[in-house]
Amino acid sequence: MILATTPMPIETAATDRFTLAGRDYSSRLLVGTGKYKDMAETARAIEASGAEIVTVAVRRTNLGQTPGEPNILDILPPERYTILPNTAGCYDVETAVRTCRLARELLDGHNLVKLEVLGDEKTLFPDVIATLKAAEELVKDGFQVMVYTNDDPIVARQLEEIGCIAVMPLAAPIGSGLGIRNPLNIRTIVENAHVPILVDAGVGTASDAAVAMELGCDGVLMNTAIAAARDPILMASAMRKGIEAGREAYLAGRMVPKRFASASSPIEGLFFQH
C-alpha cells in the first residue's frame, strides 16, 4: 500500500535515536523471549536481532525444579538489556496490576512494564476498557507503562493522556503473523502521538517490520515472527535489517508515487529517431 504524503521527519539517520523512559537506544527492534526451542536458541536470536529491550513474562516458580536450572534472566545481563516484563495472560485489571507489582519486586524496583489486558482467548485482542483502568492505576503507582492496545487512534490518545510512556497498537492478532492490517490507523496514531508508538504483535516477516517503520512508528515489538521462523536466528537478523531499512526509508522521505512512467535515462541526445 502506498501513501503519498509522508510527513517530513526532523531527524536524520546520523542523529536518529530511540529514546524511551529517558534512555537512548540504537535498536528500534524489541523482542520477546517466548516459544524458542531452548535457552541457547533464545540467546542467539536476541543477539542476532540486535535488540536492547527484551520482554519476559511472570509465572509461578516450578517448586519441583532442579536447583541450578537456567532462568531467562541469566541470559539477559542488566547492563546490556532493558528487561520489559509483560502482563501476558491477564484478563482483568487486578491481575495485571498484581503482575506488574511482582515484576517490579523481581527486578529490584525497575518500574518499566508492558501492560496488556486481554479480552478473549481466540483473538487475544485487548480489553481496552480494562486496559485504560489498569494503565491509570499503574501510572499512579509510579510505573512507566508501555501499553498494548488496539489500532484505535482514540484509545491510543487516551492512553497517552493517562500518562503511558509508549503506546503499542497491534498490527494484527498476537502470534498471527498477518502483517499490518490497518496501516492508515497506525499512521493516524503516529501522527497524533507525543509519545513513542510501537507496533506490538502481528508482524510476520521482515517486510512487515519495514512497513511499520515506514509508517513512522518508533519501533516494533515482536516474538513469534522470529521464534516460529524455520531459522529463528536468520529471521532475527532479517528483522533487524527490516527495521533499519524501514526507518531509513521513513527518514529519507519516499518519492511521490505517480500513475505513469517517468524515464530515468535522459530523453535528450538520443542518436536515433523515436
Place this chain on the structure above:
Amino acid sequence: MQIILNGAVTEVADALTMAELIAQLRLADRRLAVEVNAELVPRSRFSEHRLAPQDQVEIIHAVGGG
C-alpha cells in the same frame, strides 16, 4: 498448618516466616517475587513476615514470553 503454595495445599510449620519457607524450598538464591493473599511481600520483609493458616502464597519468577 496448611497454606496454599502456588495453588497446591501444603503443610508447613506453624508461624513459619517467609524467609524460612524460601530456604526450605531451596530458593534462597533465586530471583523471585512473592505475594501472600494477593498482596506483594517485599524481599526486605521475608524474615519478619509470618505465614498464617490458609494463606495463599504465590512465588513467581521470570520466564520467556512476548
